[in-house]
Amino acid sequence: NPENCICTEMVAVESPSVLTKSSLNEQIGDSSDTYLLEKSVMATDILENVGDIWDASVDKEAYLRAKYDNFCYKPEEPYFKHVQPLERSKLKQRGCRKKLPQIIMPGARKCGTGALLRFLKIHPNITGAPEEPHFFDQRRANLTTSDYSEKMPYSTDSQLVIEKTPTYFYRPHNTPQLIKDEISSDTKIIIVLCDPVRRAVSDYLEFIWREKRRSEKHVVGKKLDSFEHLVWDHATIRGGINQLNEMIDVGIYAKHLIRWFDVFSRDQILLLDGTLLLTDPLSELKTVERFLGLRSFFQKDHFSMNEERGIFCMDFPSEYCLPGCKGRKHPHVDDKVWASLCDFYAPYDRSLEQMTGKHFSWVGKCASQDQ
Ligand SMILES: Nc1ncnc2c1ncn2[C@@H]1O[C@H](COP(=O)(O)OS(=O)(=O)O)[C@@H](OP(=O)(O)O)[C@H]1O
Known part of the structure; x- marks a missing residue:
C-alpha cells in the first residue's frame, strides 16, 4: 500500500x-515547554x-x-x-x-x-x-x-x-x-x-522509490542511475568510493x-x-x-x-508488521563496488568502536553481501 x-x-x-492551535497548553496556563x-x-x-x-x-x-x-x-x-x-x-x-x-x-x-x-x-x-x-x-x-x-x-x-x-x-x-x-x-x-554498506543500499532503494513516485505524478519518467554508478567517484581516473555523495557520507x-x-x-x-x-x-x-x-x-x-x-x-497487543517500504529486499551489488565500500568504511567503523567503547555486530563482517 x-x-x-x-x-x-x-x-x-x-x-x-474544539481545540484551537494554541491548544490546551494555554487554557491550562502552562508555558513550560x-x-x-x-x-x-x-x-x-x-x-x-x-x-x-x-x-x-x-x-x-x-x-x-x-x-x-x-x-x-x-x-x-x-x-x-x-x-x-x-x-x-x-x-x-x-x-x-x-x-x-x-x-x-x-x-x-x-x-x-x-x-x-x-x-x-x-x-x-x-x-x-x-x-x-x-x-x-x-x-x-x-x-x-x-x-x-x-x-x-x-x-x-x-x-x-x-x-x-x-x-x-x-x-x-x-x-x-x-x-x-x-x-x-x-x-x-x-x-x-x-x-553502513547495507545502509547505503537501503538509502538508494528509498531514493529510487521516491523518484518513481515523483515520476508517476509528473508522468515523465527519467532513467535512474544504478547504485554502483552513484556511489562511484567518476571525477578521478583512479575512481573509488565517492564520499561526497550523501548516501556514503551518512555512514561515516x-x-x-x-x-x-x-x-x-x-x-x-x-x-x-x-x-x-x-x-x-x-x-x-x-x-x-x-x-x-x-x-x-x-x-x-x-x-x-x-x-x-x-x-x-x-503479535501483542495486536498483530502488526511494518509496511513494505521497511524491510525491503536488497538487490545484489556489484562485487567490486561492495568490496570497495567495505574497505572504505572499515577504518571509520574502527574509529567508531574506539570512540564509543562499544562493539557493533556488523564490524569486521563485511566480506560478503550474501551472508
Ligand atoms: N521489524 C522491522 N521491520 C521493518 N524494518 C525493520 C525492522 N527492524 C529493522 N528494520 C530496518 O529498518 C530499515 C528502515 O530504516 P528506518 O526506519 O530508519 O528508515 S527511515 O530513515 O526512517 O526512512 C529497514 O531497511 P530496509 O531493509 O532497507 O528496508 C530495515 O532494515
Missing part, C-alpha cells in the same frame, strides 16, 4: 474541532520489577487499561497510533498537554528508527510525534519552539514524548547544540547505527557522532545496533527501557519473525 509506504510516518493528526526527565530517568520501576511480569505485558485487557486509562488518545489499532485525541474536557481532566520531546531519535537514516519508534509507542509510558517534525533541518525562519511542541502529541506526566527525524544525525551540523539550547540540556538521545558515523558527544554527556546518549534490531528487536527494546528508566514491558512473545519478509512483526 503506497500510502503506508511513506517512510516518514506521515499520519494525519486529527485535532478535535520543557519537561525534565527527573521522574522517568530516575525511575526505579525496572529495578523494583525485576522478575516481575507486568500484567499489561501478557493480558490484553490489562494492557488497554495501562495504556489508555491515563492517556490523551482513544484506543486505536495498531496501538502505536496516537491520532484521535480525547474530548477536550477529558484532556484537561487528565492534564494532557503538548510539550517538547524529552527524547530525540536523530537517525541514522535507514537504520531502523521507524521500527524502533513504532514498537516503543506501544509501551504504556511512551508516545511520539506522528510524523517526522524536521524542525531543526527544514525550519522556516519564524518558527519557534511552541510551533515545534504543537507537532507533538498530547501527553500526561506519565508519558515520555519521543520524536524521530533521521536527518538530524548528520545535518545541520549544529543540531545537537540546537537541541540542547532550544529543548533542554537534559534531552535524551537515542541513535541507531547499522552496517564517527565523523557525525563526535558532534553529539561534544554537546551531550555520554550517559544521555544511547547507541543502538540497528543490525541487531532487525534480528533481535527485544534486546534493543529492553536496552531502551533501561535507558529511559521505564517499567519493563516488552516480552519475547510479543514478536515473531515473518519468514516471507525476513523481519520481526508484533
